[in-house]
Amino acid sequence: METAWLSADEEQAWRAFRRLLVALPARIGRDLARDSGLSAPDYEVLSTLSEKPDRRWALRELAAKMEWSRSRLSHHAARMQARGLIDKEPDPQDARGCLLHLTDDGFGVLEQAAPHHVVSVRSRFLEHVSADELAMLRKLSTRIADLPD
Amino acid sequence: METAWLSADEEQAWRAFRRLLVALPARIGRDLARDSGLSAPDYEVLSTLSEKPDRRWALRELAAKMEWSRSRLSHHAARMQARGLIDKEPDPQDARGCLLHLTDDGFGVLEQAAPHHVVSVRSRFLEHVSADELAMLRKLSTRIADLPD
DNA sequence: GCAGTTTCAATGACGTGTCAATGACATGTA
DNA sequence: TACATGTCATTGACACGTCATTGAAACTGC
Numbered sequence: 001m002e003t004a005w006l007s008a009d010e011e012q013a014w015r016a017f018r019r020l021l022v023a024l025p026a027r028i029g030r031d032l033a034r035d036s037g038l039s040a041p042d043y044e045v046l047s048t049l050s051e052k053p054d055r056r057w058a059l060r061e062l063a064a065k066m067e068w069s070r071s072r073l074s075h076h077a078a079r080m081q082a083r084g085l086i087d088k089e090p091d092p093q094d095a096r097g098c099l100l101h102l103t104d105d106g107f108g109v110l111e112q113a114a115p116h117h118v119v120s121v122r123s124r125f126l127e128h129v130s131a132d133e134l135a136m137l138r139k140l141s142t143r144i145a146d147l148p149d
Numbered sequence: 150m151e152t153a154w155l156s157a158d159e160e161q162a163w164r165a166f167r168r169l170l171v172a173l174p175a176r177i178g179r180d181l182a183r184d185s186g187l188s189a190p191d192y193e194v195l196s197t198l199s200e201k202p203d204r205r206w207a208l209r210e211l212a213a214k215m216e217w218s219r220s221r222l223s224h225h226a227a228r229m230q231a232r233g234l235i236d237k238e239p240d241p242q243d244a245r246g247c248l249l250h251l252t253d254d255g256f257g258v259l260e261q262a263a264p265h266h267v268v269s270v271r272s273r274f275l276e277h278v279s280a281d282e283l284a285m286l287r288k289l290s291t292r293i294a295d296l297p298d
Numbered sequence: 299g300c301a302g303t304t305t306c307a308a309t310g311a312c313g314t315g316t317c318a319a320t321g322a323c324a325t326g327t328a
Numbered sequence: 329t330a331c332a333t334g335t336c337a338t339t340g341a342c343a344c345g346t347c348a349t350t351g352a353a354a355c356t357g358c
Contacts, residue, residue: 005267010275013287020290022216025170027298039343060306067171072345074307079343096306096353118154126159128293136285138162141169144277149176188313209336221315223337228313245323245336304355314344323336328329 024125031120036113041076043117046085046102046110055102058091062100085109173274180269185262190225192266195234195251195259204251207240211249234258 006014029040038046048066049055057065063073077100080086085106091097102110129137155163178189187195197215198204206214212222226249229235234255240246251259278286 005264006270006275009280009283009287013283013290014270014275016287016290016294019216019294021170021174023294023298041344067168069346070305070307071309071347074309075345078308091306094306094354098307115154121155121163124296125293126155126163128296129289131158133285133289134158134162136282137289138165140278140282140286141162141165144274145165145168145172147273147277149172190314218316219335219337220317220339223339224315225313227338240336243324243336247337300358302356302358304353306353307351309348309350311348312346314346316343317341318339319341320339321337323334325332325334327332 027124028117028120031124032113032117035116035120036109038109038113042080042085043110043113045073045076045080045100046106047114049086049100049102050107050110055107056089056099058094059098059100080106176273177266177269180273181262181266184265184269185258187258187262191229191234192259192262194222194225194229194249195255196263198235198249198251199256199259204256205238205248207243208247208249229255 025040032038032040032043036043044066045062048062049057059073059077060070062068063070066073068076077086077088081088084103086100086102089099089101091099126134174189181187181189181192185192193215194211197211198206208222208226209219211217212219215222217225226235226237230237233252236250236252238248238250240248275283
């Protein structure tokens with residue numbers, strides 16, 4: 001296209017950053033699948049559920065916490081339930097709602113997965129970033145992610 | 150899970166960065182779909198094809214250039230062909246291969262899309278990043294993306 | 299209490315990406 | 329030349345995410 005609407009610096013930085021945006025989650029996701037048979041979304045659901053003492057969370061609240069749509073979580077929870085990682089219970093507080101509950105199997109899979117995942121995040125990312133860079137990246141990420149949608 | 154295997158700083162930076170990794174492409178992709186009816190992959194295919202003077206590129210070469218699998222590009226090209234954005238021609242150099250060719254319609258859609266997309270990238274990202282940050286982000290991105298898979 | 303509105307989870311259609319398998323063709327080597 | 333191996337695009341099965349819709353239940357104001 002050769003649109004001159006980004007400066008050369010901006011263009012190159014944006015290109016490089018887009019490569020990272022694609023490559024990093026792909027690599028960490030592949031590690032996770034290979035090591036534990038989980039997808040990144042699986043891991044996110046399991047680890048968020050495990051933060052609650054009773055391993056139970058209302059679907060709508062879990063979706064809000066993870067910034068997922070309820071539809072997405074409903075689909076994903078159905079697939080994870082079919083694999084025995086979580087199960088669903090009626091919400092005693094709200095008959096429209098449901099609770100998602102981390103099964104013992106799901107918790108076991110998460111416990112097995114977590115250390116591998118940490119190694120993956122370190123070796124794919126953290127090891128290659130200085131403390132200064134990490135601090136800058138955190139500020140930058142928060143600033144941009146917090147912009148309105 | 151409360152795994153203590155990332156320091157608090159690392160944990161927070163990784164969380165913040167993951168939010169960005171999800172939110173930024175989603176926002177820019179939604180802008181693109183709203184403004185031009187294109188997905189981000191559509192835009193990437195169209196703009197890469199348009200870089201060639203004759204708007205033609207062998208599928209395998211285009212896939213390599215974009216770092217896509219040939220399977221992915223084959224699927225995507227079929228959908229884009231059905232919408233009239235590109236068409237396919239036999240490769241005169243290699244009877245196994247095929248050339249993808251940007252149609253006039255596809256080129257028109259790209260020309261209409263490009264300025265909106267640039268505004269989107271600016272307002273969602275570049276405007277909120279200082280020159281120093283951008284330089285650091287570029288170095289960091291290149292360093293990590295260039296790691297082996 | 300009741301009607302209108304909002305919120306909940308579920309669902310189906312669709313576009314998307316990955317993986318493994320396939321058949322067509324190219325290439326390298328005896 | 330003939331055969332083995334590699335590379336090409338395609339295909340089908342599956343997982344995934346979005347959007348629009350649905351029906352049930354909760355809230356709201358009267």
